Amino acid sequence: MTINTLLVKEGCPQEQMACFRKMEKVIVAMQDPDMGMKMRNQRLLITVIPHAMTGHDIITWLIQKYCISEEEALHLGNLLVKYGYIYPLKEPRSLVLRRDESPYRFQTPYFWTSTQWPATELDYAIYLAKKNIRKQGELMEYEKERYSLLHKRINHTWDFVVMQAREQLRASKQRRKADRIVLECQEQAYWLINRPAIEACQRALGRNRVKSSNCLEGFLKHSEQYQNHDPIMQGCLPSNPWISDDAAHWTMNADVVPVPTRLRVERWSFSFMELLSDTMGRKEFMTYLEKEFSAENLCFWQACEEIRHGENSRISEKVNEIYKNFLAPGAARWVNIDSKTMYKTLEGIKRPHRFVMDDAQMHIYFLMKKDSYPRYLKSDLYKNMLAKAIVPQETKKSVFPFMRRQRHSSPSPAQAATQATEEDGRVKEAGQAGANA
Amino acid sequence: MCDQTFVAATFGPCENCSTPSPLINIYIKSEPINYCSLCVEMMACQGLQKGESLVSLKRESESLKKKLEEERKKLCDVELNQVAEKIEVLGALSIKTRRVLKGHGNKVLCMDWCKDKRRLVSSSQDGKLIVWDAFTLNKEHGVSLPCTWIMTCAYAPSGCAVACGGLDNKCSVIPLSMDRNENLAAKKKSVAMHTNYVSGCTFTNSDMQLLTSSGDGTCALWDVESGQLLQSFHGHTADVLSLDLAPSETGNTFVSGGCDMKANVWDMRSGQNIQSFESHESDINCVKYYPSGDAFASASDDATCRFYDLRADREVAVYQKDSIVFGASTVDFSLSGRLLFAGYNDYTINVWDVLKGTRASILFGHENRVSRVRVSPDGTALCSASWDNTLRWATDFVTENK
Numbered sequence: 001m002t003i004n005t006l007l008v009k010e011g012c013p014q015e016q017m018a019c020f021r022k023m024e025k026v027i028v029a030m031q032d033p034d035m036g037m038k039m040r041n042q043r044l045l046i047t048v049i050p051h052a053m054t055g056h057d058i059i060t061w062l063i064q065k066y067c068i069s070e071e072e073a074l075h076l077g078n079l080l081v082k083y084g085y086i087y088p089l090k091e092p093r094s095l096v097l098r099r100d101e102s103p104y105r106f107q108t109p110y111f112w113t114s115t116q117w118p119a120t121e122l123d124y125a126i127y128l129a130k131k132n133i134r135k136q137g138e139l140m141e142y143e144k145e146r147y148s149l150l151h152k153r154i155n156h157t158w159d160f161v162v163m164q165a166r167e168q169l170r171a172s173k174q175r176r177k178a179d180r181i182v183l184e185c186q187e188q189a190y191w192l193i194n195r196p197a198i199e200a201c202q203r204a205l206g207r208n209r210v211k212s213s214n215c216l217e218g219f220l221k222h223s224e225q226y227q228n229h230d231p232i233m234q235g236c237l238p239s240n241p242w243i244s245d246d247a248a249h250w251t252m253n254a255d256v257v258p259v260p261t262r263l264r265v266e267r268w269s270f271s272f273m274e275l276l277s278d279t280m281g282r283k284e285f286m287t288y289l290e291k292e293f294s295a296e297n298l299c300f301w302q303a304c305e306e307i308r309h310g311e312n313s314r315i316s317e318k319v320n321e322i323y324k325n326f327l328a329p330g331a332a333r334w335v336n337i338d339s340k341t342m343y344k345t346l347e348g349i350k351r352p353h354r355f356v357m358d359d360a361q362m363h364i365y366f367l368m369k370k371d372s373y374p375r376y377l378k379s380d381l382y383k384n385m386l387a388k389a390i391v392p393q394e395t396k397k398s399v400f401p402f403m404r405r406q407r408h409s410s411p412s413p414a415q416a417a418t419q420a421t422e423e424d425g426r427v428k429e430a431g432q433a434g435a436n437a
Numbered sequence: 438m439c440d441q442t443f444v445a446a447t448f449g450p451c452e453n454c455s456t457p458s459p460l461i462n463i464y465i466k467s468e469p470i471n472y473c474s475l476c477v478e479m480m481a482c483q484g485l486q487k488g489e490s491l492v493s494l495k496r497e498s499e500s501l502k503k504k505l506e507e508e509r510k511k512l513c514d515v516e517l518n519q520v521a522e523k524i525e526v527l528g529a530l531s532i533k534t535r536r537v538l539k540g541h542g543n544k545v546l547c548m549d550w551c552k553d554k555r556r557l558v559s560s561s562q563d564g565k566l567i568v569w570d571a572f573t574l575n576k577e578h579g580v581s582l583p584c585t586w587i588m589t590c591a592y593a594p595s596g597c598a599v600a601c602g603g604l605d606n607k608c609s610v611i612p613l614s615m616d617r618n619e620n621l622a623a624k625k626k627s628v629a630m631h632t633n634y635v636s637g638c639t640f641t642n643s644d645m646q647l648l649t650s651s652g653d654g655t656c657a658l659w660d661v662e663s664g665q666l667l668q669s670f671h672g673h674t675a676d677v678l679s680l681d682l683a684p685s686e687t688g689n690t691f692v693s694g695g696c697d698m699k700a701n702v703w704d705m706r707s708g709q710n711i712q713s714f715e716s717h718e719s720d721i722n723c724v725k726y727y728p729s730g731d732a733f734a735s736a737s738d739d740a741t742c743r744f745y746d747l748r749a750d751r752e753v754a755v756y757q758k759d760s761i762v763f764g765a766s767t768v769d770f771s772l773s774g775r776l777l778f779a780g781y782n783d784y785t786i787n788v789w790d791v792l793k794g795t796r797a798s799i800l801f802g803h804e805n806r807v808s809r810v811r812v813s814p815d816g817t818a819l820c821s822a823s824w825d826n827t828l829r830w831a832t833d834f835v836t837e838n839k
Contacts, residue, residue, distance in 0.1 A: 018719045018739050019782070022762040066760035072799060076760055079783060201501040204713070205508060210748040212513045215731065216520040218748075219774070222729045223792060224524070226773035231817040232532070232832060233775060241555075241572065242535045242818045242832045250554060253815070273686045309643035312660040312667075354667075355706055365686070407573045413553055413596025414613040 027085045052105050055098040125150045129165035238392040255279045262389040272369040288376045296333035297364050300326045304361035319352040509751045517753045521792035530798045536830040544824040551592045554815045558599045560587035580621045589637050593644045602635030608649045629659045637680045650677040670703045672710040679723045685730040694721030716752045723767045728774045738764035742779050756789045767809050772816025780807030
């Protein structure tokens with residue numbers, strides 16, 4: 001639903017039509033002669049009301065039919081009453097479903113919320129008026145009824161209704177052919193807009209698709225792999241800060257810590273992206289590359305990222321820097337790219353733009369991913385880190401569970417940025433916070 | 438085609454050729470135009486190429502769509518719930534509300550987490566933007582904006598700024614300052630300009646670029662510093678209500694969903710529409726990527742949430758129940774992607790098992806429709822914002838029950 005429908009004050013907003021249709025399905029199922037609700041004559045004071053049911057019956061039926069809990073059945077039943085599909089016989093002003101013997105009845109479809117659009121009321125009134133004028137007094141019984149009902153309800157617009165009816169009758173005699181032509185023109189104009197849909201369809205046909213079984217296995221694997229890392233499913237150690245009011249979990253997993261947790265180091269082995277997106281992981285990888293004398297690859301990749309996501313104004317400046325440091329012949333940290341990509345990049349540098357380094361960056365990224373990354377995972381550096389990594393002890397439940405721990409605040413990132421902190425300073429802070437918690 | 442002798446509705450100067458003549462009223466994209474019959478005929482014919490006619494175009498479009506469906510079906514050798522049979526059923530979830538944040542005076546429309554996992558920003562209908570430390574419940578910053586209905590807000594990756602937009606047709610960036618005396622509203626900087634309301638915004642991987650979606654049917658990428666439009670994305674035929682950035686290693690795509698019932702995947706570099714999915718039966722209110730980036734979920738007014746696989750190029754699951762009657766307005770995945778949290782207009786949040794397609798749990802508590810549901814960046818908690826003016830944090834009490 002859009003903001004336009006949210007702001008509509010009169011009439012029924014368009015977005016609710018879908019849910020009314022669904023509600024009507026429920027109501028129709030309830031009225032099914034075989035599987036629906038058992039209705040009986042209910043006593044209301046001294047009168048006997050036919051075709052009524054109790055609140056208790058409604059809830060039992062909903063629970064049975066949709067296999068839901070009592071709480072949910074009560075919730076759904078309340079909505080049905082609130083929107084007028086079922087109304088209470090006792091206390092008709094209180095639109096609430098009661099779980100007891102209070103009697104309820106189904107509302108007739110004519111009064112369903114979805115049909116009460118002033119627009120269609122008007123249209124219907126005009127239609128009946130036209131019919132009345134055309135064949136004087138030949139409206140059917142129920143039509144006569146509705147006509148007078150409408151006359152009462154929208155009395156203030158009745159002049160308009162009669163006038164419109166007369167106009168439309170007169171125009172329809174002359175406008176038949178014109179209507180057809182206008183419709184044709186509208187259709188043609190419609191196709192002007194929708195031509196691109198055909199082109200998109202053609203493009204889509206040419207796309208490479210992967211077999212479903214492979215894709216779906218991928219989702220299973222991903223969920224399995226990350227299950228232990230999902231706090232909502234498996235909990236987290238030492239404790240979920242939101243439950244225990246203890247921020248230890250966050251301090252242990254801060255950006256830079258002396259010793260990382262085991263789960264965190266394990267995640268670096270899930271994918272190259274995981275390793276690079278973790279600050280510590282990236283630092284470790286850089287250390288490893290330095291040992292292998294290929295650190296310039298990661299530096300180049302980082303510099304290219306800065307261009308892609310940086311300010312427009314500094315693009316040329318950064319591109320020049322990269323050229324000087326990484327691409328120029330004899331550069332201090334020359335990166336090894338294939339000649340075709342190098343040529344293309346050098347040509348592009350003549351007119352630098354945000355994506356000029358993309359091909360080269362992609363080449364280096366996949367080089368690291370296919371070559372350096374798997375070797376890193378097998379290296380001693382990584383294995384030592386994994387062995388050193390801590391597995392936090394689960395915090396024992398406090399003896400007095402009702403005593404709330406004091407929740408420590410943390411420095412806002414906005415503040416940290418404004419006080420140009422050195423890396424050492426930040427590590428010290430993290431260490432201190434760890435000691436305080 | 439056009440018979441000049443019919444009776445036209447109005448008479449006046451044609452909006453195209455300015456000659457006074459009987460005018461035909463037609464609608465293009467709900468804009469009424471009044472052209473004389475000759476101009477209408479010319480305009481209609483321009484769209485058609487040689488040898489094409491209305492009938493042939495229609496036929497071509499229908500047959501293409503059919504062929505596309507067949508191609509998609511060919512590789513569909515198994516369904517998700519079949520593959521998911523071999524994994525264990527989820528254990529019982531006991532998700533309870535841990536904190537209720539009351540501070541907004543009116544409907545909370547949107548919220549976003551900060552990367553530090555405990556701060557968040559929320560925006561409401563009365564024009565207020567509040568930055569909270571959700572852990573201590575402290576309000577750290579409060580901004581009062583002149584425009585009401587701030588429909589979207591986002592936290593910058595660095596944590597130093599927030600972006601917000603709504604009925605003012607703009608998306609602005611506000612740098613956060615720790616100086617209590619500073620009036621943050623004065624430092625607001627307008628970045629995005631649309632011709633209709635801004636429905637969604639997000640920063641890309643840095644503070645320097647902003648991606649927005651709007652009621653004018655387009656999405657756009659902006660340079661924050663200069664306010665320049667870097668790329669615009671056209672293809673939706675109605676309001677775009679939501680967007681989400683792909684968590685992929687190359688970081689170049691995003692998905693958007695709109696009132697034309699379509700979810701489109703876009704390439705940020707070229708502005709092209711790469712993939713399109715049209716299986717919902719009503720407006721798509723929210724789209725969100727699966728954590729691996731290979732799929733995304735959508736929430737719609739037709740009371741269903743759907744799961745689309747990008748590599749197989751088709752819808753692979755529909756999350757619906759006959760007893761769920763009201764539209765879904767927001768979705769988010771848990772960290773592993775196994776759970777899907779969806780907020781509905783009947784004030785509830787349903788938790789779905791993504792792989793098995795069944796509902797794992799239902800959360801009650803809000804007193805009005807749920808406008809936004811977001812899992813924290815480290816997956817420890819779920820925050821829901823609602824029209825009942827509150828925000829709630831909920832998490833699963835797994836460790837306590839062990």
